[in-house]
Each structure stands twice: as structure tokens, then as C-alpha cells.
Amino acid sequence: xxxxxxxxxxxxxxxxxxxxxxxxxxxxxxxxxxxxxxxxxxxxxxxxxxxxxxxxxxxxxxxxxxxxxxxxxxxxxxxxxxxxxxxxxxxxxxxxxxxxxxxxxxxxxxxxxxxxxxxxxxxxxxxxxxxxxxxxxxxxxxxxxxxxxxxxxxxxxxxxxxxxxxxxxxxxxxxxxxxxxxxxxxxxxxxxxxxxxxxxxxxxxxxxxxxxxxxxxxxxxxxxxxxxxxxxxxxxxxxxxxxxxxxxxxxxxxxxxxxxxxxxxxxxxxxxxxxx
Amino acid sequence: xxxxxxxxxxxxxxxxxxxxxxxxxxxxxxxxxxxxxxxxxxxxxxxxxxxxxxxxxxxxxxxxxxxxxxxxxxxxxxxxxxxxxxxxxxxxxxxxxxxxxxxxxxxxxxxxxxxxxxxxxxxxxxxxxxxxxxxxxxxxxxxxxxxxxxxxxxxxxxxxxxxxxxxxxxxxxxxxxxxxxxxxxxxxxxxxxxxxxxxxxxxxxxxxxxxxxxxxxxxxxxxxxxxxxxxxxxxxxxxxxxxxxxxxxxxxxxxxxxxxxxxxxxxxxxxxxxxxxxxxxxxxxxxxxxxxxxxxxxxxxxxxxxxxxxxxxxxxxxxxxxxxxxxx
Numbered sequence: 001x002x003x004x005x006x007x008x009x010x011x012x013x014x015x016x017x018x019x020x021x022x023x024x025x026x027x028x029x030x031x032x033x034x035x036x037x038x039x040x041x042x043x044x045x046x047x048x049x050x051x052x053x054x055x056x057x058x059x060x061x062x063x064x065x066x067x068x069x070x071x072x073x074x075x076x077x078x079x080x081x082x083x084x085x086x087x088x089x090x091x092x093x094x095x096x097x098x099x100x101x102x103x104x105x106x107x108x109x110x111x112x113x114x115x116x117x118x119x120x121x122x123x124x125x126x127x128x129x130x131x132x133x134x135x136x137x138x139x140x141x142x143x144x145x146x147x148x149x150x151x152x153x154x155x156x157x158x159x160x161x162x163x164x165x166x167x168x169x170x171x172x173x174x175x176x177x178x179x180x181x182x183x184x185x186x187x188x189x190x191x192x193x194x195x196x197x198x199x200x201x202x203x204x205x206x207x208x209x210x211x212x213x214x215x216x217x218x219x220x221x222x223x224x225x226x227x228x229x230x231x232x233x234x235x236x237x238x239x240x241x242x243x244x245x246x247x248x249x250x251x252x253x254x255x256x257x258x259x260x261x262x263x264x265x266x267x268x269x270x271x272x273x274x275x276x
Numbered sequence: 277x278x279x280x281x282x283x284x285x286x287x288x289x290x291x292x293x294x295x296x297x298x299x300x301x302x303x304x305x306x307x308x309x310x311x312x313x314x315x316x317x318x319x320x321x322x323x324x325x326x327x328x329x330x331x332x333x334x335x336x337x338x339x340x341x342x343x344x345x346x347x348x349x350x351x352x353x354x355x356x357x358x359x360x361x362x363x364x365x366x367x368x369x370x371x372x373x374x375x376x377x378x379x380x381x382x383x384x385x386x387x388x389x390x391x392x393x394x395x396x397x398x399x400x401x402x403x404x405x406x407x408x409x410x411x412x413x414x415x416x417x418x419x420x421x422x423x424x425x426x427x428x429x430x431x432x433x434x435x436x437x438x439x440x441x442x443x444x445x446x447x448x449x450x451x452x453x454x455x456x457x458x459x460x461x462x463x464x465x466x467x468x469x470x471x472x473x474x475x476x477x478x479x480x481x482x483x484x485x486x487x488x489x490x491x492x493x494x495x496x497x498x499x500x501x502x503x504x505x506x507x508x509x510x511x512x513x514x515x516x517x518x519x520x521x522x523x524x525x526x527x528x529x530x531x532x533x534x535x536x537x538x539x540x541x542x543x544x545x546x547x548x549x550x551x552x553x554x555x556x557x558x559x560x561x562x563x564x565x566x567x568x569x570x571x572x573x574x575x576x577x578x579x580x581x582x583x584x585x586x587x588x589x590x591x592x593x594x595x596x597x598x599x600x601x602x603x604x
Binding site (some may be wrong): 045114115117118119120121122123124126127128130131132205208210212214215216217226229230233236237240243244247249250254255258259 | 297298300301304308309312371421422424425426427428429430432434436437441534538539542543545546549550560561564565567569572573575576579580583584587
């Protein structure tokens with residue numbers, strides 16, 4: 001069966017994909033529907049949802065909550081994808097080297113990942129962003145730094161189990177270079193678990209980003225959902241909508257990504273499906 | 277060799293293994309401090325408003341900041357070993373004192389969270405696994421899926437809106453009501469009332485995690501040979517589930533509880549800053565706001581050491597729960 005047919009058997013995953021598509025479109029067309037700067041004063045402050053032309057209300061500075069959510073979608077998805085990409089790239093390189101060569105590289109990597117497993121990762125991310133000053137780059141780096149060890153461990157395990165397999169020995173016999181064996185022969189064979197862990201990592205990255213922004217460590221020039229909630233928390237008593245709607249946006253996005261990730265997992269590892 | 281002395285050797289071995297990790301974390305901490313813009317003298321000079329370059333150089337010499345990096349590292353290691361984590365210029369107090377002041381509140385929150393999350397997680401996982409593919413299983417799985425995707429701080433804020441602001445059942449923030457001068461049991465009751473919302477918020481995510489883990493673990497154990505043997509002996513299904521399978525299924529949950537302590541500390545930064553719970557997380561949030569890097573690094577170091585310690589304890593507990601684990 002094709003990948004898509006297997007994926008479509010999981011109805012939750014299809015629904016997740018549809019929601020994710022909608023959010024992605026919302027993020028990319030934010031400029032079209034809400035051309036004004038989401039930080040700018042758009043009308044009467046503290047308007048409840050549906051009043052004064054605000055679909056989801058406005059905050060104490062008259063900023064449009066709906067506009068913030070639309071622009072924030074771009075931020076969340078962008079940071080989630082970028083951070084995951086960096087983490088997967090670093091993790092694959094480290095894991096492949098350690099699993100393939102073994103020896104001191106492997107030892108070093110295992111010690112490093114052990115240390116990363118001990119360090120409270122969210123506090124580490126906070127520290128990194130605080131030290132590098134909040135910006136898109138520093139947030140992406142911080143999330144990638146705390147996320148790559150999981151990928152590295154996974155890839156190392158796959159490479160370790162494959163490096164002595166017959167097809168790899170055959171490659172050695174015909175004189176293929178190590179680089180080529182790693183990239184062209186072994187890597188394609190362990191891509192599916194990497195794709196699965198990567199898709200789930202996007203969700204975690206979005207959660208970390210929103211947490212950082214909530215604590216005031218977001219990029220100050222870019223609207224994000226975590227920032228909206230952080231800015232609206234003092235208004236809980238008088239304007240519940242400022243915090244509520246961006247939170248629902250995070251919840252739906254992360255949920256959708258998790259569903260898609262599970263769908264990919266089902267489609268790529270049909271054997272595992274019966275277990276759960 | 278007797279069993280007891282083997283166990284002691286195992287504990288000692290695990291202790292020795294923990295040392296390099298702690299050392300690596302301390303060194304990482306040192307380099308993070310180097311990475312930051314400006315040093316303690318810049319901060320002091322900034323506080324004072326104006327300082328001549330000569331005075332700053334003098335101060336640097338006094339703090340040893342003019343020494344080469346390896347010397348500074350050695351001094352830092354020595355200081356950490358003597359529990360001296362530096363000085364917080366904002367609070368005008370040694371970092372270690374500040375941290376130990378707040379440690380109790382965080383421990384209180386964490387212990388109650390772990391109890392709640394593990395307890396309910398095991399229960400829900402059990403209910404889901406015994407009623408596989410029934411409505412109970414579906415409801416619990418959907419609940420786990422949703423809580424897994426919810427940002428902690430948002431849950432906290434929503435709980436405040438519903439239970440504090442609208443219903444008025446619980447206080448919105450803090451750990452106790454100082455204005456009432458409660459004593460004895462009244463004080464305990466007051467703290468417990470303040471604890472309800474932060475504990476629920478922090479446990480939700482882990483509750484989902486342990487529920488999923490417990491369910492998977494129960495299902496895995498149910499397929500083992502010893503279950504078939506028990507069934508062949510004529511043991512009732514109920515007894516198989518609750519005596520044979522349950523015990524074995526609990527083991528991975530215990531391990532996971534240890535592994536998750538690090539994440540729990542990270543979560544407590546968010547939850548404490550939402551509820552103004554006066555623990556380490558709140559301290560970290562304050563340090564963040566006042567750019568008090570020394571304090572932030574101290575909290576980071578202590579939380580990392582805490583994780584190492586908890587994992588050590590879990591390993592030791594685990595090895596006595598499961599005698600199959602090689603202790604020699």
C-alpha cells in the first residue's frame with residue numbers, strides 16, 4: 001500500500017493534517033487579512049469578542065487578539081520547524097558518526113547525551129536564550145540544543161544495528177567509502193523513525209517556544225501566542241479572552257501535529273500498530 | 277559475597293558514576309557564565325552608575341577576573357564544592373542562601389505533584405488497559421492526548437479564571453495568607469488550599485504521560501508467558517490482573533518518574549510564575565526579569581544536581597524492587 005493510503009486509515013491523523021493545513025494557511029495569509037502591525041493599536045481597548053469590530057476581542061492596549069493569533073501562527077510554525085530541522089540535522093550527524101565508528105566518538109556522544117538527559121531542559125533553554133538575548137535565532141538554537149540528543153541516540157542505535165549487516169559488508173567489499181555507505185546505504189534505511197521523532201519534536205518545540213515567550217523571552221519584534229498570553233495574564237479578571245484564545249490556538253496546533261505524527265508512525269511502521 | 281555487601285557496592289558504583297556528570301554540569305555552567313556579555317564587575321559598575329576604568333580593573337583583580345581562564349575555572353570549581361555559588365547583586369545575598377530559602381516550597385510542590393500524577397496515572401492506565409477498546413479506554417486516551425498538547429501556563433491561567441475568579445474556591449496566588457497569622461493546623465490547611473491549583477496544573481502533563489505508559493506497560497505484560505502459566509493454573513483473571521500483571525507493569529512507571537524529575541523542575545518555573553508560588557521556579561523568573569545571571573546559573577546547577585540525586589535514589593529503589601537487575 002502507498003504511504004498515503006496507510007496514513008489515511010488513521011482518521012485522527014487526517015483530521016490533524018487538515019487542521020495543520022488550515023493553521024499554516026492562516027499564518028501565511030496573516031499579512032493579507034490583517035495587514036496592520038499586530039502590535040499596533042487597532043481600536044477601542046478591552047473590547048469583548050464580537051464587539052467594536054474585534055472578532056476575538058482586544059487587549060488593554062487596543063491590540064487585536066485575532067490579528068495576533070494569525071501572525072503568531074507564522075512564528076510558532078516557523079520556529080517549530082526550524083528548531084526541529086537544526087536538531088534533526090545535528091542529531092543525525094552525531095548519531096551516525098557514533099553508531100558507525102564506535103570507539104571514543106561513541107563514548108563521548110553517549111556521555112554528552114547522558115548529561116543532556118540530566119539537565120532540566122527547559123531551564124537550560126531559558127538560560128541559553130537569556131544569555132544570547134531573545135531573538136528568533138537564539139530561540140531556535142536553544143530549542144535545538146535541548147532537543148538533538150534524543151535524535152542522536154535514536155540514530156546511533158539504528159546505525160549500530162546496521163553497520164555489521166550483510167549489505168553493509170557487501171558495500172565495504174566493493175570498496176565504497178565510509179561517507180557513501182553512511183549517507184547512501186544506511187541512512188535511508190533508518191529514515192522512518194527519524195521522520196516520526198522529528199514530526200513529534202515540532203510539537204514539543206512549539207510548546208517550548210510558547211513557554212519562553214510567556215516568560216518574556218520571545219523575540220520582542222515578533223508577535224507570538226506565548227507573548228499574547230503573557231501580556232494578557234494581568235487582565236485575567238477583566239478580560240479573560242486575551243489569554244484564552246491564543247492558548248486554544250497552541251492547544252489545537254500541538255494536538256494536530258501530534259495526531260499527524262502518530263499517523264506517520266502508523267504508516268511507516270505497520271508492525272508497531274498492533275502493539276498499542 | 278553476601279547480598280547486602282553487593283548492594284552497598286552497587287550504590288557506591290552508582291555514586292561514582294554520578295560524579296563526572298555533576299562535574300561536567302559545573303564546567304558547563306562556568307562556560308555559560310563566560311559566554312554572557314559582561315561580568316560581575318560590569319554589573320556592579322552599572323549599579324553604581326559611574327566607575328573609572330582603574331577602579332573596575334581593581335575590582336576585577338579583587339574577584340580574580342583578570343586571571344587566565346583555567347585558573348578561574350579552578351577557583352569556580354573550588355567555590356562550588358564549598359557550596360559557594362556566587363553573589364546575587366540584585367538581592368544583595370549569596371546565591372546559595374537565596375536558593376536554600378526557596379527550596380522547601382518547590383520540593384513541596386514537586387512531591388505533591390509526583391504523588392498525584394503517578395497515583396492517578398497508574399489508576400487511569402489500569403482502567404484503560406482493563407477495559408481495552410471500550411468507551412473508558414477511548415475517553416482516557418482522548419484526555420491524555422489533549423493534556424499532552426496543552427501548555428502548562430495556559431492551564432494554570434484557565435484554572436485561575438474558573439476556580440479562583442468565578443467560583444472563588446481557591447486563592448489565585450502565593451503559598452499562604454500571611455495577613456491571617458495562621459498557626460498550627462490552620463496554617464497547614466491554608467497552605468494546602470493554596471497548593472491545590474498549582475499541583476493540579478503541574479501534574480496534568482505528567483498524568484497524561486504516566487497514563488499512557490501504564491496502559492502500554494499493562495498491555496505488554498499481559499502478553500507474557502507467565503500470564504499464560506497463571507491462567508493455565510486456574511488463577512482468576514482478576515487476580516492475574518491485579519496481582520501478577522500490575523506489579524510488573526509498575527516498574528517502567530517508577531523509572532519514568534525518576535527520568536521526568538528534570539522536566540518537572542522546568543515545568544515548575546512556569547507553574548510557579550503563574551501562581552506566584554515562592555519556590556525556585558519563581559526565583560528563576562525573578563532572576564530572569566532582573567537579568568541576575570549568577571542566580572539563574574545557581575538555580576540551574578542545583579536543579580541538575582537534584583535530578584542526578586533523584587535518579588540515583590530511583591535506581592537504588594528499583595534494584596530492590598526488581599531482584600533480576602544485576603547489582604554486582
